[in-house]
Amino acid sequence: MTRKRYFFLILILGTLTALSPFSIDMYLPGFPAIALALHTTIEQVDRSLSSFFIGLACGQLLYGPLMDRFGRKKPLYFGLGLYILISIGCFSATSINLLIILRFMQAIGSCAAGVAAMAMVRDIFPVKDNAKVFALLILVLGASPMIAPTAGSYLTAAFGWQSVFIVLMSIAILILIAVIFTLPESYENDPLFSLKPVPIITNFISVLKIPQFYTYAITTSLAFAGLFAYVAGSPSVFMEFFHVSGKLYGWIFAGLSIGFVGSSQLNNILIKYYKSEQIVIVALSGQVIAAVVFVIGALNGWFGLYGTIAMIFLVLCGIGLTNPNASALSLAPFSKNAGTAASLMGAMQLGIGALSSFAISLFSSYSAMPMALIMAVSASIALMVLLIGRRNITEKVEADPSMAVAGH
The missing domain is CATH 1.20.1250.20 (MFS general substrate transporter like domains)
Structure with missing residues (x-):
């Protein structure tokens, strides 16, 4: 090539x-x-x-x-x-x-x-x-x-x-x-592959039974929900509460994306020196602290426009580091059915993300409080799942560094 x-x-x-x-x-x-x-x-x-x-x-x-x-x-x-x-x-x-x-x-x-x-x-x-x-x-x-x-x-x-x-x-x-x-067509038609519901569901269940998968897949899905809360809540927070124009909102959104994308790329460097499980626990703990401070500040009116942007930026940095490593760890045990595991993890991330964005729509307040609260609750539950779930992992499989870099 x-x-x-x-x-x-x-x-x-x-x-x-x-x-x-x-x-x-x-x-x-x-x-x-x-x-x-x-x-x-x-x-x-x-x-x-x-x-x-x-x-x-x-x-x-x-x-x-x-x-x-x-x-x-x-x-x-x-x-x-x-x-x-x-x-x-x-x-x-x-x-x-x-x-x-x-x-x-x-x-x-x-x-x-x-x-x-x-x-x-x-x-x-x-x-x-x-x-x-x-x-x-x-x-x-x-x-x-x-x-x-x-x-x-x-x-x-x-x-x-x-x-x-x-x-x-x-x-x-x-x-x-x-x-x-x-x-090019990269995979030939396979008439022997079954599309019947029972074999497909059985395959998904076999993946769900593995402690390393469900621990890190649930962790990354809950941590990632903070990003969905931000995407769903930011239009009302910035354009309705802070009264910025649509054009300025576009620039703010672009600037905040540097937190998520930049930290994901920073992970390329960190993964050379630390294991994925080390990065996950530190990054997720930082995400929880930032989100809790965001809630307290939003409740007490500490943050104006710039303070709100700063707090969201910190939470997004935590997500950008947690997500690729937790995702890689959830897929690490699989060699044969990695595709099934990846699709199941993706569905979990998006399903929980949909719930967090729907939760935003239930609030009539245009303040940053609903966004901050959902960020804090989802990250805190993610940390609890990680700390409890790790105890059930008897046969730990190291993450593939390439998957931690990619974020899949």
Whole structure:
């Protein structure tokens, strides 16, 4: 494989990985405009975000078996095609309930892109290169929170919130064309692979029984819920409570993403000197402390705009270090059914994340208190799960450094 071809494939796979995050981040600045246009509240608009997360969680479990049965590209074609059609529906939505349903279906479509990208890395590239490839994908993925909300804020201001879905549809069309003409089929159709529910469920149950998996998968899912609380709560906190403009909110969101993305890249260095389990316990403890201070400060009115940004930044740094290492540790025991374990862990992360974003929508307060509270509770429970669950791990398997770098 030539160097040019190598990086072109990484670019395509990176855009596939980034489709779902772009679909989330780009429409966040439009929350007030959507609420106004559809005669509803921002809390109700938040539920369209929760439904998207639920769709991603369901898609994780759906596409793994399909791609093992029919190859990578056919399910990917279906997913991207569905995403394009539903984006038109989102553009035309006339009620918040319809938008909530359509966003769920759009997530089912976009999830195919992320699942296919992860599977194709293992198919196309040598195992020894996986760590480097995953790290490069994370860099492409990191562009989403830096670019998408800012772009979405300017699109919403200039052309209305519906224009965001036209742009997302256009991105998906370009990705589909690139996939059809430039991305190879990396896994052949396997007619012997069973899609019957019983074998699939049995496989999932066998994974769930392993103490190292459930301890670290639940830990990372709960810790990661703080990120979902931030994504769901930040539009009302910044645009309604602090009264910043949609454009400024986009820039704040982009700046805060440096905490999460930057700490994930810092992990590349730390993993050379410390074990993943050492990093997890320190990072998660720091996340809990920062979130608890955030709650106390929000309750007592200590933090203005800049103080709130600083506290969110610290929590996101903790998540950026906890997530890749806990994820790697949860997958470490698996050699044969790593795909099943990865899809199950992804579904857990997104499912718990959907619950945290839904919880945000239940609060009518525009203060930072709901966001801070959910961040603190989820991180504290994660720490308790980690401390208790580690006692049940009798046969500890060290994490693969490449997975800790990648965050999968």
